[in-house]
Amino acid sequence: MLTKVEARNPAGTLVSLELSDFTDGFAIKDIGGLGPVKATLTSSKFAGAPGAQFLSAHREERNITFQIGLEPDYVETSVKDLRAILYDVFMPENQVDLRLFDDDGTTVDISGWVETCEPTLFTDEPSVDISVMCFDPDFVEIDSITVEGETVEDSTTFTITYEGSVPAGFEFVLSVDRVLSDFSIYHTPPDGVTRTMDFAIDLVADDILTFNTGTGEKTVTLLRSSTLSSVLYALTPQSPWSQLAKGDNVFRVSAEGDPIPFTIEYTPRHGGL
Numbered sequence: 645m646l647t648k649v650e651a652r653n654p655a656g657t658l659v660s661l662e663l664s665d666f667t668d669g670f671a672i673k674d675i676g677g678l679g680p681v682k683a684t685l686t687s688s689k690f691a692g693a694p695g696a697q698f699l700s701a702h703r704e705e706r707n708i709t710f711q712i713g714l715e716p717d718y719v720e721t722s723v724k725d726l727r728a729i730l731y732d733v734f735m736p737e738n739q740v741d742l743r744l745f746d747d748d749g750t751t752v753d754i755s756g757w758v759e760t761c762e763p764t765l766f767t768d769e770p771s772v773d774i775s776v777m778c779f780d781p782d783f784v785e786i787d788s789i790t791v792e793g794e795t796v797e798d799s800t801t802f803t804i805t806y807e808g809s810v811p812a813g814f815e816f817v818l819s820v821d822r823v824l825s826d827f828s829i830y831h832t833p834p835d836g837v838t839r840t841m842d843f844a845i846d847l848v849a850d851d852i853l854t855f856n857t858g859t860g861e862k863t864v865t866l867l868r869s870s871t872l873s874s875v876l877y878a879l880t881p882q883s884p885w886s887q888l889a890k891g892d893n894v895f896r897v898s899a900e901g902d903p904i905p906f907t908i909e910y911t912p913r914h915g916g917l
Contacts, residue, residue: 646917649675649710650743651733659733661712669726671713673771678744680916681706681781703810703915706781708742708756710774723770727763734761734774742776744783744917752783752914782810782913789910793895794903795827801896804888808912811887813858815909820851827899829855834891841886845878853878857885 649661649672663672683703687696714726733740738758745751756778763772791804795818806812816829829841845866847853852867853875862885866875888910897906 645747646675646678646744647747648745650745652741652743653733654739657732659729661710666715669715669717669721670730671715672710673713674709674711676709677707678917703781706754706756706778707759708754708776708778710772710776712772712774714770714772727770727772730772730774731761734758734772734776736761740776743786746917751786752917753786754778754783755780782915783917785912785914787911789912791908792905793897793908794905795897795899796903797898797900799896801830801894804893804895804908804910806888806890806893806910806912808888808914809890810913810915811889812910812913813856813861813885813887815858816855816906817909818847818853818855818904818906820847820853821849821904822902823848824899824901824904827897827904829886830896830898831886832894833886833889834893835889839884839886841883842880843878843883844880845875855879857887859887 647663649663651659651661659670660668661670661672662668681703683701685701686699688699689696712730714723716722716726736758739755740758741753741755743751743753756776759775759777761772761774764770785808791802793802818827824847826842826844828843830838831841832838841855843853843855843864845853847866848868850868854863854865854867856863863874864876864879866873866878895908
């Protein structure tokens with residue numbers, strides 16, 4: 645169960661909204677838009693054939709709404725004071741970062757832009773209705789998870805059990821300690837289909853190769869002698885940008901020669917609360 649929402653503007657101003665404590669003057673009456681968002685499905689029809697063929701699907705942006713009652717103490721705060729606090733963070737067109745706390749210990753972040761902030765001015769029960777559009781619809785946990793491993797020459801695998809409800813990219817970092825010309829990452833998600841990412845690049849000791857599969861963050865970089873450069877060409881054209889899927893994800897990092905250490909870091913993402 646959701647217990648608290650924190651909202652912060654780019655200047656760092658914070659408003660904390662407790663769901664069961666009105667001592668700060670804010671009574672949360674309702675929060676909308678926390679469940680899974682709508683998916684848009686694309687299909688193609690064929691003449692003379694029934695139905696249609698599925699082509700693709702993608703989830704739309706998230707609209708989070710707040711209905712906040714104003715409960716001033718009329719000693720230190722007034723209705724106008726409480727409205728001003730909300731306006732400072734939820735002024736329309738402002739960016740706002742939201743952090744949501746659940747009583748099971750899960751804490752997630754999501755960022756959006758304020759669409760509307762509408763107060764009720766002439767009433768005995770003053771309130772403010774707020775709409776925030778989040779163009780990345782996923783709730784992202786605040787803590788990342790890091791898995792350590794070494795390259796192998798045989799068929800040895802390891803498993804990452806991913807607990808997020810929607811796919812998440814990962815950052816693979818290879819800490820090179822010897823000469824290496826190529827290696828491969830084999831990833832088999834719960835659907836049983838193996839994705840193979842092949843790298844062909846001349847590496848030497850003390851190189852750091854970083855591969856990121858996050859949506860909108862797809863990069864391959866090389867740190868050598870304090871110089872960071874893009875080596876996207878190192879990933880062969882047929883290689884996919886693999887992402888973690890809910891459940892058991894089996895990995896194998898294959899390279900000839902002595903084991904080379906690496907890490908895989910990811911942050912669970914959730915499609916709804």
